[in-house]
Amino acid sequence: VEYADTGQNEDDLAQKIDELLAAGTKLVWVVRLAGARRVEVHQQGNPMRRALPGEELSAPGILRNPVRVEALYDKEASFEAALRNLLQQRGYECLDEVREQGREQGREQGELVRARLSLRKVLAARRFDPSADRDQLIDACTDLDRLGRWLEAAVIAGSLDAVFGP
Numbered sequence: 001v002e003y004a005d006t007g008q009n010e011d012d013l014a015q016k017i018d019e020l021l022a023a024g025t026k027l028v029w030v031v032r033l034a035g036a037r038r039v040e041v042h043q044q045g046n047p048m049r050r051a052l053p054g055e056e057l058s059a060p061g062i063l064r065n066p067v068r069v070e071a072l073y074d075k076e077a078s079f080e081a082a083l084r085n086l087l088q089q090r091g092y093e094c095l096d097e098v099r100e101q102g103r104e105q106g107r108e109q110g111e112l113v114r115a116r117l118s119l120r121k122v123l124a125a126r127r128f129d130p131s132a133d134r135d136q137l138i139d140a141c142t143d144l145d146r147l148g149r150w151l152e153a154a155v156i157a158g159s160l161d162a163v164f165g166p
Contacts, residue, residue, distance in 0.1 A: 001072065005033040017042050027059050031072045039069050064088065108144075115147040122154040123163075134164055 004013060017028050021044045028042040039051045051057055056066035065084060070077035083095070092098050116138055123130060130138070141147055153163040 002028065002030045003033060003073075004030055008034070026062060029057060029072070033073060037069070037073060039072060111144055112142060112147070115144055115151065116141070119147060119151045119154060122151060123160075126154060126157075128154065128157075128160050128163070130160060130164075134160065137164065 002013065002016070013030065017030070020028050021042060026043065030040040030042065032038045032040065037053055039057060041049045041051055041057065051069050053069050055069050057069060057072075058066040065081070065088075067081060068077055071081040072078070087093070087095065087098065092101075119138060138147075138150075141150075150163055157163045
């Protein structure tokens with residue numbers, strides 16, 4: 001990627017592009033900052049083409065995602081492109097996917113909290129006073145099915161050992 005602005009020596013730029021392509025560079029993008037914003041795409045064996053704002057640039061085998069022309073000169077557009085790439089490195093396609101996973105984790109945590117609270121209410125109603133170890137066991141349990149089994153056992157059990165085992 002080369003940036004060309006007012007005062008750019010066009011002969012030097014043309015020579016640099018020719019040298020890069022001759023050396024095996026697959027693509028050269030020249031971002032024109034003077035006048036109407038645009039990107040000139042230079043590729044060995046192809047005529048130069050212009051890409052305008054609103055268009056996407058692709059670089060198969062080089063970049064995973066296309067790049068919006070604006071991302072090469074606009075701060076917000078570049079942040080959006082960077083965020084998309086960072087999310088994909090973590091296995092997400094978009095920010096909405098991260099949000100949905102957070103909502104799902106929140107629902108799961110809420111169910112665990114409600115199950116622990118229900119178990120403690122039943123134990124208190126039965127006048128079962130769990131030891132600190134068993135209380136920690138309840139807090140540490142992340143298996144909703146196990147909490148459900150303990151809750152069912154607490155409803156019918158005659159002792160704490162019958163709920164949690166000896």
